[in-house]
Amino acid sequence: DAKTTQPPSMDCAEGRAANLPCNHSTISGNEYVYWYRQIHSQGPQYIIHGLKNNETNEMASLIITEDRKSSTLILPHATLRDTAVYYCIVRVGWDYKLSFGAGTTVTVRA
């Protein structure tokens, strides 16, 4: 699987949009981009995933660049409960395995 690069940490203000970047410059054509988050001492929570088109659901939006070498997860209105470690993972469609890196520790401040 392609490796991903995420900033180790970022802060954002409550009520503002949080934009989480992820680089995956070696991604191949059949690899999906998945985002999960893990709140302290809990199992990871699925957020969103996409292949090449932008995706939006009730939790977040995923913007994938045209060359697919990077993506951005957008939390439209961050709340204190969004404080978590966010993981960007790329995965081929036929292999269900997820490989977790260090992720980005996001702290939402009041």
Added chain:
Amino acid sequence: GAVVSQHPSWVICKSGTSVKIECRSLDFQATTMFWYRQFPKQSLMLMATSNEGSKATYEQGVEKDKFLINHASLTLSTLTVTSAHPEDSSFYICSAHSGLAGTSTDTQYFGPGTRLTVL
């Protein structure tokens, strides 16, 4: 949304004993489930892939005789830590695959985790 449960949520046992952890997909069937381990301040590490009705596939370095995995039904996988020792103390998390591979429904859902402490 899809829900995965784990039981127990925490367990304390004595060194040398065995501990069983259950992972259930509550509202969907999962042919494939996974077991992860997470040490403090570290990321999740995949231990094994569990396929219903067949033997589990273990990641390199994971002792299959120590971590016994059984996936007897489409909604239940179990992890048994045999002859547990203090170094096995960790946060064990399972996940279950849902949806069609390579589609917008292709997703993995995680349980809440089980904290194991071996004294």
